[in-house]
Amino acid sequence: MRFSYWKGLKVGFCLTVVGVIISLLFWWWQTQRVPMTAAQAFVDALNRQDWTSVTKFIHPTEQQTFGLTPEKVKFIGERLIVPIQQRLGSITELKRVENPFIDTPEEEVYFRDIYFFRLMRKGEEGAMILIVRTGEGWRVNFSMFIYTLLMEAVEKRQVSRGWALTFLRQVGISRLFVGKESMPLPSY
Secondary structure (H helix, E strand, O other): OOOOHHHHHHHHHHHHHHHHHHHHHHHHHHHHHHHHHHHHHHHHHHHHOOHHHHHHHEOHHHHHHHOOOHHHHHHHHHHHHHHHHHHHOOOOEEEEEOOOOOOOHHHHHHHOOEEEEEEEEOOEEEEEEEEEEEOOEEEEOHHHHHHHHHHHHHHOOOOOHHHHHHHHHHOOOOEEEEOOEEEEOOOO
16 A cells, blocks of 8 residues: 555644644643632632632732732631631532623623632522732632622621621722722722
């Protein structure tokens, strides 16, 4: 059997196409897996009450804007996160969700690089974790996590909305980071 030039060219082309497809699938798998891994590591650090690690997960712009040092994060964690988590119950699952915000075509660019995750408690959706890529790697929008955790507690009548918003302002969180941008904290 003679192997012709054209058969060799066809085989080479097919192998190239298969290689490109496998590379694209691997790239897609990596982009889906890494944000989930970051979100899970953040939740694990919260559960261990490892406030230094939690601080390292916070978006650097947000850290700088709110002065979120490990000491301040520990204060927020011990005074807010731990008690609220105990009241709401244990996390049963971390679930990736689509963008929950109503976005217009103009806002699509705003939310494009954000991965959204929900804490699930006994089958019910809870607080959100927003993961965004930064120069330092995948980071969490901490203020949005705290806000959605508090709103979960408000919804389940564990705290009042006024108390939740007052607490945020008292610890210096006056804006909510979404991706790399921020928006004003909602009013009462």
